[in-house]
Amino acid sequence: MRSEPLSYLGDGAGPWEIYLEQVNRVIPYLGRLATWAETLKRPKRVLIVDVPIHLDDGTVAHFEGYRVHHNTSRGPAKGGVRYHPEVTLSEVMALAAWMTIKNAAVGLPYGGGKGGVRVDPKKLSPSELERLTRRYTSEIGILLGPDRDIPAPDVNTSEREMAWMMDTYSMNVGRTVPGVVTGKPIALGGSLGRRDATGRGVFVTAAAAAEKIGLPIEGSRVVIQGFGNVGNAAARVFHDHGARVVAVSDVTGAVYNEAGIDPYDLLAWVRETGGVRGYPKAEPIPQAELFAVPTEFLIPAALEKQITEQNAWRIQARIIAEGANGPTTPGADDILQEKGVVVVPDVIANAGGVTVSYFEWVQDFNSYFWTEEEINRRLERVLRNAFEAVWQVHEEKRISLRTAAYVVAATRVLEARALRGLYP
Ligand SMILES: NC(=O)C1=CN([C@@H]2O[C@H](COP(=O)(O)OP(=O)(O)OC[C@H]3O[C@@H](n4cnc5c(N)ncnc54)[C@H](OP(=O)(O)O)[C@@H]3O)[C@@H](O)[C@H]2O)C=CC1
Numbered sequence: 001m002r003s004e005p006l007s008y009l010g011d012g013a014g015p016w017e018i019y020l021e022q023v024n025r026v027i028p029y030l031g032r033l034a035t036w037a038e039t040l041k042r043p044k045r046v047l048i049v050d051v052p053i054h055l056d057d058g059t060v061a062h063f064e065g066y067r068v069h070h071n072t073s074r075g076p077a078k079g080g081v082r083y084h085p086e087v088t089l090s091e092v093m094a095l096a097a098w099m100t101i102k103n104a105a106v107g108l109p110y111g112g113g114k115g116g117v118r119v120d121p122k123k124l125s126p127s128e129l130e131r132l133t134r135r136y137t138s139e140i141g142i143l144l145g146p147d148r149d150i151p152a153p154d155v156n157t158s159e160r161e162m163a164w165m166m167d168t169y170s171m172n173v174g175r176t177v178p179g180v181v182t183g184k185p186i187a188l189g190g191s192l193g194r195r196d197a198t199g200r201g202v203f204v205t206a207a208a209a210a211e212k213i214g215l216p217i218e219g220s221r222v223v224i225q226g227f228g229n230v231g232n233a234a235a236r237v238f239h240d241h242g243a244r245v246v247a248v249s250d251v252t253g254a255v256y257n258e259a260g261i262d263p264y265d266l267l268a269w270v271r272e273t274g275g276v277r278g279y280p281k282a283e284p285i286p287q288a289e290l291f292a293v294p295t296e297f298l299i300p301a302a303l304e305k306q307i308t309e310q311n312a313w314r315i316q317a318r319i320i321a322e323g324a325n326g327p328t329t330p331g332a333d334d335i336l337q338e339k340g341v342v343v344v345p346d347v348i349a350n351a352g353g354v355t356v357s358y359f360e361w362v363q364d365f366n367s368y369f370w371t372e373e374e375i376n377r378r379l380e381r382v383l384r385n386a387f388e389a390v391w392q393v394h395e396e397k398r399i400s401l402r403t404a405a406y407v408v409a410a411t412r413v414l415e416a417r418a419l420r421g422l423y424p
């Protein structure tokens with residue numbers, strides 16, 4: 001395998017710098033389209049909003065929110081909304097850019113967008129969260145619309161917040177607009193299968209990679225960082241296909257059982273107690289040891305920059321399937337490539353969520369809803385095709401799967417950019 005240039009970025013770089021480095025690595029493979037590559041390095045538009053709300057005690061609190069459209073050459077902006085105490089503008093810019101790449105890599109007719117509010121949602125009551133969500137939606141409303149920008153869930157947001165967003169937008173425009181948001185409750189035009197779609201897609205793409213290297217799923221070990229929407233769904237789908245989930249972590253701690261952890265049982269424990277810590281059918285391990293656990297599959301499903309130059313050497317997995325966005329730094333990518341670990345990059349591994357969001361959007365437009373079986377079947381087909389296209393580029397050009405995914409995606413985005421031209 002020809003090696004790509006070593007990263008000049010240390011682990012100190014933020015998500016936006018990491019994204020820029022990923023783009024730099026693809027430019028040599030873009031041919032004539034390389035002249036347009038600067039397009040990928042700039043967000044199309046950025047909105048910073050002040051979100052003031054009354055707290056339950058009557059005082060007023062202000063939160064900073066963002067909505068970024070990274071690129072809309074191929075269609076409306078699409079991407080989730082994150083609530084987290086460490087959200088920053090540059091993080092949301094990177095998350096929006098990864099949506100551009102992801103939507104193009106999978107062939108969805110969308111550009112890339114993302115939103116976020118810097119808030120610790122664990123410190124707000126449900127009614128404070130509802131006021132925050134509604135005010136944020138109104139503030140970013142100038143960018144939203146079913147043919148302009150369609151939010152969805154991300155870290156610490158779920159069907160509940162999507163229902164509030166859909167309702168707020170609809171009240172502001174004076175009619176019900178289900179297609180302005182995806183990941184909604186089924187009763188409001190949500191899609192069957194969306195809740196587990198990202199985790200299911202992690203499984204589908206990891207299984208496609210496993211086939212390529214002759215690794216069976218049955219009996220294989222799986223380690224998962226993050227047991228939220230993505231992590232717990234991935235754990236259940238791997239378990240349902242005969243794999244053994246041996247270690248899981250969340251912010252409360254990490255637990256390990258060589259004989260296997262039943263993710264359904266662990267989920268019941270987490271719902272009751274608030275975290276994996278103290279789970280009685282597994283032993284506690286330090287969170288920092290999670291990535292060193294011997295395993296066939298490692299699924300980072302928490303936040304960015306978890307696999308770094310500091311810990312990549314200790315990873316023993318054969319396949320890493322990135323449930324999270326941006327979990328691996330470029331320096332860690334180089335180390336993993338040298339170790340022969342197959343890294344299925346975020347932009348295809350976690351694309352199951354936005355793929356079923358696309359199905360939801362299409363169903364909302366048609367007011368005609370598909371069965372869950374139909375959705376899962378179509379999801380698998382879309383992701384398998386995307387994986388196959390990326391694998392071919394990876395083999396032909398002898399580059400990492402991440403750079404191969406960027407070749408596929410950047411070519412589509414920049415072709416659209418070039419065809420559209422520059423002037424209104
Ligand atoms: N939801 C979706 O459809 C999609 C999500 N993603 C990406 O997947 C990742 C997870 O998102 P999602 O599952 O939706 O978010 P959730 O909020 O549902 O879950 C996040 C999980 O990560 C845990 N976590 C946070 N920090 C750490 C840490 N340092 N170590 C271990 N665990 C940690 C949280 O723990 P705790 O609950 O204890 O706070 C929680 O279990 C994000 O990168 C997101 O962008 C990508 C595509 C689609």
Ligand SMILES: O=C(O)CCC(=O)C(=O)O
Nearest residue numbers: 079080152154353354357
């Ligand atoms: O479902 C969507 O529209 C986007 C989900 C998302 O934010 C992501 O894929 O990172």
